[in-house]
Amino acid sequence: MALKIEYTPYRLFFKMPAITSRSVMHDKETYFVRLHDTDVPGVYGMGECAIFRGLCSDDTPDYEARLNKLCRLVNMGGISMSEALMQASSSVRFGLETAFADFMSGGLMKPFASPWSEGRTSIIINGLVWMGTATQMRDRIVEKINAGFRCIKLKIGGINFDQELELVKFIRKSFPSDKLEIRLDANGAFTADNALKRLDALFPYDIHSIEQPIRQGQFKEMAGICKQSPIPIALDEELIGTFSNDYKLSLLGEIKPHYIVLKPSLCGGFSDADNWISVAESIGIKWWATSALESNIGLNAIAQWTACHDTKVPQGLGTGALYTNNIVSPLVQSGQSLRYDVSKQWNIPDLNWLK
Incomplete structure (x- = not known):
């Protein structure tokens, strides 16, 4: 298995300001990741590294640089996917776990299949x-x-x-x-x-x-x-x-x-x-x-x-x-x-x- 990871930043915009006792938010930064195997063309697993600025433990100025470095290490064969998950901070691990589970399930955006994901329950x-x-x-x-x-x-x-x-x-x-x-x-x-x-x-x-x-x-x-x-x-x-x-x-x-x-x-x-x-x-x-x-x-x-x-x-x-x-x-x-x-x-x- 020759896994490769790609990522992209994405900014979400609130319909109305989201107010908590900590802050007022008008938009939110996030990152999408997708994972594929060069030996299995056309199948992509997708996840979200959902950083929450001001709240999450991995809110650092170099967040994207660290995500980029982790992806490159996997892509160059420097570390395995399991090692990447161990090294990843919370939100990055969340995204990579989702992408990997989705890929292993066929890349259908169903990382954790159940009767709910088949539309049979709510x-x-x-x-x-x-x-x-x-x-x-x-x-x-x-x-x-x-x-x-x-x-x-x-x-x-x-x-x-x-x-x-x-x-x-x-x-x-x-x-x-x-x-x-x-x-x-x-x-x-x-x-x-x-x-x-x-x-x-x-x-x-x-x-x-x-x-x-x-x-x-x-x-x-x-x-x-x-x-x-x-x-x-x-x-x-x-x-x-x-x-x-x-x-x-x-x-x-x-x-x-x-x-x-x-x-x-x-x-x-x-x-x-x-x-x-x-x-x-x-x-x-x-x-x-x-x-x-x-x-x-x-x-x-x-x-x-x-x-x-x-x-x-x-x-x-x-x-x-x-x-x-x-x-x-x-x-x-x-x-x-x-x-x-x-x-x-x-x-x-x-x-x-x-x-």
Whole structure:
């Protein structure tokens, strides 16, 4: 097998600004990779190295140069594909794993085949409500509920907390917890000093969980919050990077969250995400998967990987409609269901592939 890798940069443009407690995004940089075997002409496996500037562990000024170097090493026979995967940073590993799995499956954009990728099942997803003004967020909540979502995820921490609390009250006034699940994502917007007070204020409204109430890296403080919080805590940013299984077990064993949220492009690729699941389940911690603003190429891979796991909880895979220039794909979102429509085709634009 004589594998060759090519890559190309691609910039995604948001339909409207994407606001979190960390930043406001108008566009997003990403890189596509494709892999082929010179002995098997015409078959290409494709993936996405979905760098997330300002958040991912491999956000470096020389990101493209490092990707280029890794590709050249493989292309010149300096290292094997397995060695490249071991050396790759999180988002690059995510892209290369996808491309390799896709190539081995025949290059049909089905890296992780399952009944879902054959169009026979659907994945239930949460309705993501981005930050904005209180009025904008209220309108978006109504829009998601009217679209048929039964699990709403609100990003909080961008406006006054009292206003965010009023939004939660607004939802619960009309929709009890047996009709609508509310998830919150603070993206580390609370502090160790005010987190428990705010969690107590949210408790009466039957919140399913809250992701990353305080910024990552505060292990002792997060452990205390998990122990005392009246609302289940989910770790998200805490998982970013590539770590050994011993570290994973130590981290989860110390903090003891109720859930972990897996973003494969940020937490070490699919191999590390699988390891996170094994470690978490061994100590009774549940999980779900979330996309990290990938294009439809990365989102498709995450959805196919998720569908291969026996999980029935709503997943965070509803980001495909965020961009004006996303890759045209068979991914179809209808209300809270994400499906792979086998009657539709991928439409990959002409790209300038670099070696």
